[in-house]
Amino acid sequence: MKAVGPEVHQGQTLRLAAWEIIIWSVLFFYIVSPFHPYLWSIFPGMHEGFRAATVDFFGTELYFLNYTMLAALVLSLLAVAFRAWQARAVSGVPVMAILFATLFASLYLLDFFLSRAPVYPYAKLSIVLLPLVIWLFVLLFADQQSALRLLKVTALFIVIQSIYGITYYVTGTEQFYTPRFGARTGGTLESPNSLYPVALMGVPLLWCLARGASSYWEARLWYAGLGTAFVALILTYTRTGWLAVVPILLWLAFHPRSGTSTTAAKRIVVLVSIALLIATVFVRTRGNYLGNPDDRSFYGRFAIWKVALKVCALHPWLGNGLDTYPWLQWRMMTSELRSFDPGNEEAKNLFLTLFAELGALGLVLFLAAIFSYLALTRSRPAQMECDTFRFAAVGCYMAVVSVLLAGLGDTPILHFRRLAPSLVFAVAVAAGTVIAMGSISMLAPDARSKQRVSAVRIASRALTFAVMLTLLSILLTPLVAGYLWFLQHRTGISTYRTLAPPRPLFTPLTEIAEPMRDALVASEDGYFYQHHGVDWQALHRALRVNIRNLAFKQGGSTITMQTARYLFLGREKTLSRKVAEILLALEMEKHLSKERILELYLNSARFGLGAEDIGTACRVYFGKSPKELTLGEAAFLAGVLPEPPRVRSELTLEKVYRCQRRALSRLAHFFPMRYSSQQIAQAMQERLVFVWER
Secondary structure (H helix, E strand, O other): OOOOOOOOOHHHHHHHHHHHHHHHHHHHHHHHOOOOOOOOOOOOOHHHHHHHHHHHHOHHHHHHHHHHHHHHHHHHHHHHHHHHHHHOOOOHHHHHHHHHHHHHHHHHHHHHHHOOOOOOOHHHHHHHHHHHHHHHHHHHHOOHHHHHHHHHHHHHHHHHHHHHHHHHHHHOOOOEEEOOOEEEOOHHHOOHHHHHHHHHHHHHHHHHHHHOOOOHHHHHHHHHHHHHHHHHHHHOOOHHHHHHHHHHHHHHHHOHHHOOOOHHHHHHHHHHHHHHHHHHHHOOOOOOOOOOOOOHHHHHHHHHHHHHHHHHHHOOOOOOOOOOHHHHHHHOOOHHHHOOOOOOOOOOOHHHHHHHHHHHHHHHHHHHHHHHHHHHHHHOHHHOOOHHHHHHHHHHHHHHHHHHHHOOOOOOOOOOOOHHHHHHHHHHHHHHHHHHHOOHHHHOOOHHHOOOOOHHHHHHHHHHHHHHHHHHHHHHHHHHHHHHHHHHHHHHOHHHHOOOOOOOOOOOHHHOOHHHHHHHHHHHOOOOOOOOOOOHHHHHHHHHHHHHHOOOOOOOOOHHHHHHHHHHHOOOOOHHHHHHHHHHHHHHHHHOOHHHHHHHHHOOOOOEOOEOOHHHHHHHHOOOOHHHOOHHHHHHHHHOOOOOOOOHHHOOHHHHHHHHHHHHHHHHHHOOOOOOHHHHHHHHHOOOOOHHHO
């Protein structure tokens, strides 16, 4: 039967064509991934240079671009779902499918504030956010016809990538070599772990597109693509993919909704499934059985899962943050897992990875979004009159199921190294949802059924406006106040090129021992000589720590920012002063050298016991000048800055050791070429003798 879509005006058609072409281009770039070193061999290094330019150099910019788009899409879809629920225009299943998908995507936005990552991976997460942006974008703007076109284009890209995978394997180009096995194809995606989920999802998609094709030759082309994707899946030699495709093939052969009726086809599928199961047991182990004592891949997974469960237990409700699993696995490495020398960056289980990084809340929302989608696409196709739409919805349904099956033994999607399969998964879910329920505009209440706006609604809108205005003023007040502070003090910055701060004792930088300067930089601001006044990564980390603890735990201020606070703003800590501090620090870096800023800081910092400059601190604690400090003494003075004592009784042995050790460990990290491990060890063992102990 002929597929009939909703009527679209000419202006809307142009708009739809524009966003479709943009999404097609993104899918082509990342799924087909043609910018491979082999293909660009006539331009040596272009591929790596392009990748470095777009991901590494512009990683932060791409992250905030995707973040902003995702936030806008989340708010738009929440508004649509709320209006649909309020109007009671449709059943709850489509609304719940959209609502849970939107809430799950919201966790990726909250990760910016809640992540426990020591260094936030903007570049990696810019890649992770992209599939979510496309998922929600298609949900919001696509109709059945455009969703079907997007699905067919994605299937075509899967076929092209599969052809690359087969060609590379046959010609021996850019093969992925597994120890104790040999070559495995990854196509232009460079890794079989990225290619196999793409080919795996391609099998049900291409099968169902062939079944719903409107012409004989179109069906034959889709069947040819199906064979190509299946062969590419085999050549990845990924047992997880082989095991996942077996139930998919059997379902497609025997379930009434798949449309397969010939006995010969069913027999072929059964034989292929049996062959795959046998291959799973023997092929990757070179003739030995699956799980034999030398099967490192098999037993290594169990060792990874044990560590992953420990990682999940650290913060089970909200998780540890996106892309935190690799360093947490390294930190919690067991001797059992170390014996397998793991190179993985995920938990080798989709659900464990989500649990570890997004917590139980993220895992529950993901499962709720997927199962509400499966409920929608399982019930709606039977009501469709158009074969093309019905089989397309079934193909999306089975593609998602195939990923869930593979997710039991791997992390095939939602990981920065699985961008191509994540994009295919996002298209399958979004397109399947739109094809099953129609355009999202169908969820909005009919304009003809709208009643007159009541006084209650007017009052609620006025209240909403008042609340939004109040929130906006709360946000803008510190910014405006901070900017006014900045304007008031910016003219005084240039005077500090030669003017000393009003302190009883001012010590020039040349009269301060080099270990003291280095220890202070390492302890307070390790990237002092690299940044331009503000360390945005440190500010973001402090924001996440403070939100997680619901209290002020970290400030994230650089040496320049602290100097600006001491010289111009006073010791009080408020949000408006933090804004002024940032602006003044950026301005100070334009007029003062790093050495002058460090000199001003050392003569303004509060070291405790009434000492507010380095000269006084040296005399109060050790009875000597700053030039005579030993490495151990310098480390203590640098380490005591975050917690300066008010009286001598606060200086317990435990606190002295903690301050000294903290500064020395950071000194070894940031100045490894200047201070040897022996010097650091000797300084840690040095016993400090204070003035009052002599």
